[in-house]
Amino acid sequence: MNPVDTSRRAFLGGTAAFAGVALAPGILLYEYAAAKAPGEAVSSAVRWGMLVDTTRCASGCTACVDACHSEHGVPKPARPTDAQWIRKVELKDLRTGAVRSAPVMCQHCAEPPCVDVCPTGASFKRADGIVLVDRHTCIGCRYCMMACPYKARSFVHEPTAGQKTDTPRGKGCVESCNLCVHRVDRGGTPACVEACADAGHRAIVFGDLNDPASEIAQRVRAATTTQLRADLRTDNGVRYLGL
Amino acid sequence: MSTRPAPAHRSPPAWPSGTAPRGFAALAAAGAAVLAVALGAAHYMEEHGHVVTGMGNQVVWGLPHVFALFLIVASSGALNVASVGSVFGEAAYKRRAPVSALLALALLAGGLMVLVLDLGRPERLVVAATHYNFRSIFAWNMILYNGFLAILVAYLWTNLERRFVPLSTPVGILAFVWRIVLTTGTGSIFGFLVSRQGYASGLVAPLFIAMSLAWGLAVFLLVQGALARWHDAPVPEAFRLRLRRLLGVFVATVAYLTAVLHLTNLYWAKQAAFERFILVDGAPYAWLFWAGWAGVGTAVPLVIAFHPRLAGPRATTIAALAVIAGAFAQLYVFIVGAQAFPLEIFPGYATSSAFRDGAVAPYVPSLPEALLGLGGIALAYLIVLAGARLFDVVPRGIDAPAADGGG
Structure with a gap:
């Protein structure tokens, strides 16, 4: 009987391992392709949005705020100069005394005043409704912050540390909620939505407002929702329920 | 004190040998020192970020913008005298058109310097110059400001180069139209901000x-007086008195439009809280509005401009200084x-948050901001100083009686 050729086995094993390493990202990419293939342009057929159910949003809970800032490498805000991508606002109805709590972030307007006023076009809106800042062309004039009706934008007042690869930040530029565009493009949901669900509140629903079958589209159809400063007709991607 | 010939009109050479105004080097050194400190302050802000200023995420434009806006708005008005000369053909004004245009150019340069050095990324000026969003009034203003600088240079040239003097009228008319559009654009930076109660x-x-x-004429009166003293070329009394009365008319116009703006707001229930803040209980703003603008900036110059016993040059200087203080x-x-x-953001609700929703934002200007602002004034001063030294812009001699006959 001939001795077993172990070198041949080792070769086959190595080949299988190599094939696995080579194929795994492809399989992952296949999953992501369900949202948008890399390199594929975003489409205006999609309108990303969020629905905030203020009746489920717990006063004092900051899970969404903490998750957002941790996701984007933004230090915990403490001073008026610190960036705040999202904040919790406590509300009290002046007539009835009813109390509500709601997160406020970039409202991803269809007619964003920040994009209109930006002199260099650094503030821009993607076809799918996500409003972003191009950090390469932002000159730090802060005119967008003057124009934003929601105080949703922050200026980076000092050198940054602990940056995340998906969220470039830089001193002297303006930034704001980007709807976790890096997650959305891979078929995921924004960090705040995930954190709110993990905390057991499920007060924020994310989805495609243009897809009649999506949860968000069904819920905004079923109940009256509010757009902040609706008088300005900016057609916000973020809607509020219970205000 | 040297005596100079009194030419009928500007005639080269600007300075016959030995008659150059005194102390140019010392005056220039003083301005350069202030400018150097301002550039140092801007560098400090650039190195550390805007965290070293009093500005934050709610008060995003602060003292540098007060200085910059003053200089840019006053620049347009500093051209008043040139406009009256070139557009309406008034000889006494036409003689002073070069000083008027030089001052306009200097003030605009000073204002733009402050605006640019306050940017978060001032080194990206080339981006601002190559990427235009034409929906942005800010982008239009960049074109308007640079265009105004170019037109002012051309206007000065047509005034100072004898061969081109006939062109000074059409270029002067272009400058007049441009400055009206430019100031419309500057005001619209705020007027177009739909979301803020104070603008829109x-x-x-x-x-x-x-x-x-008003502001441009006030600065012109001060500069005209200073240059006259520096060059031993007194401003004719009648001309100064005409400008003094014109200043009064302009101050009254500002007061009228300011009153209409606030009265309109007071009529709207949604603006009542904001007006109460600005006019009654918002410290220090209500105090600055009434004592600073209404008192010093409006009442004082109005009284001086129209009171027959306050017609002296010193009173005119005080009126001009009061207008400038009121402007700030x-x-x-x-x-x-x-x-x-x-x-x-939430009408009908009282709000509170860690981001100061529903609360008045504090703002205390820091020293670097103030120094940067003063740097804009220093640059304008240096440009006027150098311009008056290099070119024959200060009229000497007697105006023709007909030119000053009005009053």
């Missing part, structure tokens, strides 16, 4: 034009006060 009004643009007329008070209230007042 079509009245802001005409108000800025009126402010430019008005701009501080307009720019900082309007941002300090909380944005109304």
Whole structure:
């Protein structure tokens, strides 16, 4: 009987391992392709949005705020100069005394005043409704912050540390909620939505407002929702329920 | 004190040998020192970020913008005298057109310097010059400011180069139209801000034009007086008195438009809280509005401009200084006060948050901001000083009686 050729086995094993390493990202990419293939342009057929159910949003809970800032490498805000991508606002109805709590972030307007006023076009809106800042062309004039009706934008007042690869930040530029565009493009949901669900509140629903079958589209159809400063007709991607 | 010939009109050479004005080097060194300190302050802000200023995420434009807006708006108005000369053909004004244009150019350069050095990324000026969003009034203003600088250079050239003097009238008319559009654009930077209670009004643009007329003339009166003393070339009494009365008319126009703006707001229930903040209980803004703008900036120059016993040169200087002090008070209230007042994001609700929702934003200007602002004035001063030294812009001699006969 001939001795077993172990070198041949080792070769086959190595080949299988190599094939696995080579194929795994492809399989992952296949999953992501369900949202948008890399390199594929975003489409205006999609309108990303969020629905905030203020009746489920717990006063004092900051899970969404903490998750957002941790996701984007933004230090915990403490001073008026610190960036705040999202904040919790406590509300009290002046007539009835009813109390509500709601997160406020970039409202991803269809007619964003920040994009209109930006002199260099650094503030821009993607076809799918996500409003972003191009950090390469932002000159730090802060005119967008003057124009934003929601105080949703922050200026980076000092050198940054602990940056995340998906969220470039830089001193002297303006930034704001980007709807976790890096997650959305891979078929995921924004960090705040995930954190709110993990905390057991499920007060924020994310989805495609243009897809009649999506949860968000069904819920905004079923109940009256509010757009902040609706008088300005900016057609916000973020809607509020219970205000 | 040297005596100079009294030419009928500007005639080269500017300075016959040995008659150059005294102390140029010392005057220039003083201005350069202030400018150097300002550039140092800007560098400090650039190195550390805007955290070393008093500005934050709610009051995003502060003292540098007060200085910059004053200089840019006054620049447009500094051209008043040239406009009256070139557009309306008044000889006494035409003789002073070069000083008027030089001052306009200097003030605009100073204002733009402050604006640019306050940017978060001032080194990206080339980006601003190559990427235009034409929906942005800010982008249009960049074109308007640079165009105005070019037109002013051309206007000065046509005034100072004898061969081109016939062209000075059409170029002067272009400059006049351009400055009106420019100040409309500057006012619209605020007028177009739909979300803020303090702005969002079509009245802001005409108000800025009126402010430019008053502030620019006030600066012109001061500079004219200083240059006259430096060059031993006194300003004819009749001409100064005409400008003094014109200043009064312009100050009254600003007061009228400011009153209309606030009265309109007071009529709207949704603006009542904001008006109460600016006019009654918002410290220091209400105080600056009434004592600074209404008192010092409006009442004092109005009394001086129209009181027959306050017609002396010193009173005119005080009136001009009062207009400028009032201008800073008005701009501080307009720019900082309007941002300090909380944005109304949830009408009908009292709000609170870690981001100061529903709360008045504090703002205390820091030293680097003030120094940067003063640097804009220093640059304008240096340009006027150098321009007056290099070119024959200060009229000497007697105006023709007919030119000063009005009054």
